[in-house]
Amino acid sequence: MKLRFKTLLYIGIALCVLITAFCTLSFYVILSSFNSIEENQAFKNAGRLTEIVRKELSRIETLANDWALWDDSYSFVGNGNPSFVDTNLQDQMIANLNINVLIFMDTAGKIIYGTAFDSVKKTKEPLSEGILESIAANKGLFEQKDEKGIQFNGILMTNDVPLLLAARSILTSKLEGPSRGVLIFGVYMDNAFVENAGKQIRRDFKLERADREMSLETAEALVSLKHHTTPVIKMSKNDMLSVFIPFADIHGKTCLIANMTMVREIYKEGRTAFLTFAGGILVTGGVIYLLIVFILERAVLGKIRNFTEIFGRIRQVSDLTLRVDEKGGDEISMLGKEINKMLSALEQAKTTQQYTEISMVNNEKRYQLIIEQAPIGIVTCHLDERFRTVNKAFCDMLGYSAEELLQGKELKDVTFPQDYESAQKHFEEHLEKNLQTIRLEKRFVRKDARMINVLMLSQVYRDLLGDPQYIIATVQDITEQIEKQKRQDKLEEELRQSQQLESIGRLAGGFAHDLNNFLVPILGYTDMLIAETSKNDPLYNGFMEIKNSAERAKSLSQKFLALSSRQMLEVTTLDINDIIKSFKSILNRLIREDIKIEYRLSPDISMMKGDYTQIEQVIMNLAVNAKDAMLKGGVLSFETYDETLFKEVPDAHPPLKPGKYVVLKVTDTGTGISKAAMSHLFEAFYTTKERGKGTGLGLSMVHGIVFQHKGGIRVWTEEGKGTSFKIYLPASEDRPEQIKEKTVLTDETRRGNGEVVLIVEDEPSVLRIVSSELKRNGYDVIEAESGQAAIELVKDAQSRIDILLTDVIMPEMDGKELYKRLSEIRPDLKVLYMSGHTYDILSQHDIQAPDAQFISKPFSMEVLRTKINNLLDG
Secondary structure, three states: OOHHHHHHHHHHHHHHHHHHHHHHHHHHHHHHHHHHHHHHHHHHHHHHHHHHHHHHHHHHHHHHHHHHOOHHHHHHHHHOOHHHHHHHOOHHHHHHHOOOEEEEEEOOOOEEEEEEEEOOOOEEEOOOHHHHHHHHHOHHHHOOOOOOOOEEEEEEOOOOOOEEEEEEEOOOOOOOOOOOEEEEEEEEOOHHHHHHHHHHHOOOOEEEEOOOOOOHHHHHHHHHHOOOOOOEEEEOOOOEEEEEEEEEOOOOOEEEEEEEEEEOHHHHHHHHHHHHHHHHHHHHHHHHHHHHHHHHHHHHHHHHHHHHHHHHHHHHHOOOOOOOOOOOOOHHHHHHHHHHHHHHHHHHHHHHHHHHHHHHHHHHHHHHHHHHOOOOEEEEEEOOOEEEEEOHHHHHHHOOOHHHHHHHOEHHHHEOHHHHHHHHHHHHHHHHOOOOOEEEEEEEEOOOOOEEEEEEEEEEEEOOOOOEEEEEEEEEEOHHHHHHHHHHHHHHHHHHHHHOHHHHHHHHHHHHHHHHHHHHHHHHHHHHHHHOOOOOOHHHHHHHHHHHHHHHHHHHHHHHHHHOOOOOOOEEEEOHHHHHHHOHHHHHHHOOOOEEEEEEEOOOOOEEEEEHHHHHHHHHHHHHHHHHHOOOOEEEEEEEEEEEEOOOEOOOEOOEOOEEEEEEEEEEOOOOOOHHHHOOOOOOOOOOOOOOOOOOOHHHHHHHHHHHOOOEEEEEEEOOOEEEEEEEEEEEOOOOOOOOOOOOOOHHHHOOOOOEEEEEOOOHHHHHHHHHHHHHOOOEEEEEOOHHHHHHHHHHOOOOOOEEEEEOOOOOOOHHHHHHHHHHHOOOOEEEEEEOOOHHHHHHOOOOOOOOOEEEOOOOHHHHHHHHHHHHHO
């Protein structure tokens, strides 16, 4: 980074920090002041509203005093004179009082006279049930406790509308008693009241009851009002301010909350003013920055740039007679004078150097003789990589003569192409760091094209100014050492791989598809050889061994798929009891005689959906594990029953969802499982058995199979007492199905009768064996290695095509899409899909396996012919 750029950058950063700090401080100071002004204004409005309510209470209290201490009122309550009502309680009279409720009540709490008044219609109306119920509920407030009677005002909450109320004992005009009752005046706190109050304070507000459902913001404010007696202010994000004013009822409890919401005009104006102010500060800062840049450029940076230009010219032409500008009397001018003195000294030193170099040439000739006879390669190169000098050992190492290397070769020409770029980058990095010695292992290519490994120690020769002149390097052939090290590394790697073989097996499940494709031609060609070989032939048994080995490889592939829960399941409706019963003979041979086998099979067990073979595999693996755990004999029990789960079971493997399940419980009285082993129980290749006595696949396969059946496993164990596995499999209401027996075809039914089969397969080895086998058995075959090629063949074909045999997943077009497009050309075309992929991948291509129209790789040619015959017959 140049000094000019850094100087301007630092000044700019400093100005930005100062302006930002100043603007931030101003923001909080100015806007907080406007915020305080706005809050004070809100509190004033709240106070004005409170004052209006207080004045209204004071007014009706004054009216209540005037009427309650009137002799006519005293007489009216005493004798109930109706003329009092006709004379003094006319509609116009009550309208002039501006009240909504007037009640005369005797000392027993009985209402002598009571009326409500509609301020809009200007007519009297009966007291509402809500007002009467509220007065009755607060009867104790109106009881005469002494001769002076009562006098109070406040808010009375009724079911209809809040009421501003004033009550006064009825006495004579001389304040003499005894009191004959209570006079109550009231004013509705209704919409008209709210509207009138809003006009007086010039602010709209709404009144919400605390005893009924209110808005969310009012409810939140009510929580704050419980801890405050003063109004509460809330700011909203949309430049609105709300003040919440509490009003207490005649019992002192908060009964009403006034919500006064207003636009924050003052705050908005303040923010606008601040933004204008901040913009001015930014513009001013920019102008100051430009002035500073101008001054620095003229006073400092320009002179420094002049120094740089002079130094660059000196470096390019090595002319030490050049001098920098030293005008002026400041520090930079003084620096210029010192630089000129230094250049003068260097000029003198260069002259001395020239004489020294002459003597060095003579010395170099002597050294060249020594270098030429050195046993290792010694070479010098120009900076552009042209060879400058080479010794005999280096020429022998590469197989070139010295003339060939010096006249037309560069270091790049003898460097292995893949090593050149990294070596060049490595050299440039060391050159920039000015390191003394550069150590690098690389590969050279000899004249006979043989590659050798070399250790190259190089150094850059520099002149007195430090400028690089050429490269000196020693080169040692380390090919033999590298080969020895590789052999040693290979042995160590083989040992390491041997030790980690079980861990590597975890990855095998991902290669099941490729393995299946390999097994198809193996099984196919083996079947073909067996069919063409008599049983008396010495090769027959060998072919059978090959087939058996391929079948075992197929079984191993299925086991690995079971670990990953991706195998093809032939799902049917099964009775778990039938599976166990049919498996008894195998268990009797499998389990030692010192182990007793018990069966407790529920006769009313539900059906389940599953793969018969895989459920057998679960039983087999659990039985083997139980047998190995009971070294001194014991009891192995199999129990079946239905169980309904009403909530999720998280401790199962995997967790079980609520529902009805068929349960297989396998219990042994063996050694149990340790806590350490429980945490790895279902991990593939984990085993506590001695090496060679267990693969660690059994329980992981059980887990994979149960998981694929959408079930779960629960385990109970106690060391020294035994273990119990509960296998949960979803129950089904369907009827059990018969297990299909393998169909054995005669030679006549196996053979085709000239039917045309279009085979589409992108794996050449699979395509060849399937095509050969079908041709050998009487079918006409058309081959295609892609979907597009198959479409072109069908368009050009003149004869019929009876069946399409296609791989499911292929480049560009899958089997499903291919069949759809071919069906448009040949509507009567039948299809048989084949694939070695797992069921989850096939389901993405809308292939539901197993299916009458699907065959899973690897398959035998007999199974393939059976599938084709079944489709053709159907």
